[in-house]
Amino acid sequence: MTDQPPTAPHAEHVVDTSPTGAEITSTECPQCGAQVAGLNGRYACGICGWVNHWSQGHGDLPTAEQDPDYPGPDAPRPTALRRRRS
Numbered sequence: 221m222t223d224q225p226p227t228a229p230h231a232e233h234v235v236d237t238s239p240t241g242a243e244i245t246s247t248e249c250p251q252c253g254a255q256v257a258g259l260n261g262r263y264a265c266g267i268c269g270w271v272n273h274w275s276q277g278h279g280d281l282p283t284a285e286q287d288p289d290y291p292g293p294d295a296p297r298p299t300a301l302r303r304r305r306s
């Protein structure tokens with residue numbers, strides 16, 4: 221009964237089990253108290269609309285170069301959609 225291992229000092233450590241490093245995490249919404257699930261510490265509450273700041277995530281966001289669809293530094297910039305005239 222008392223043979224339980226001591227509690228790890230870093231209880232908030234997230235074990236990386238995903239090849240992409242993406243982990244489903246959850247927290248309590250500070251605005252309405254609902255349980256909110258998110259990805260790597262980034263949350264959006266579906267009940268009250270609260271979102272946390274992107275910088276509060278557990279890791280850095282990927283850069284454009286890390287996007288599998290990244291067209292390269294010399295790719296033409298996307299053009300703005302033209303407004304239709306009626």
Ligand SMILES: [Zn+2]
Pocket residue numbers: 249250251252253254265266267268269270
């Ligand atoms: Zn909420």
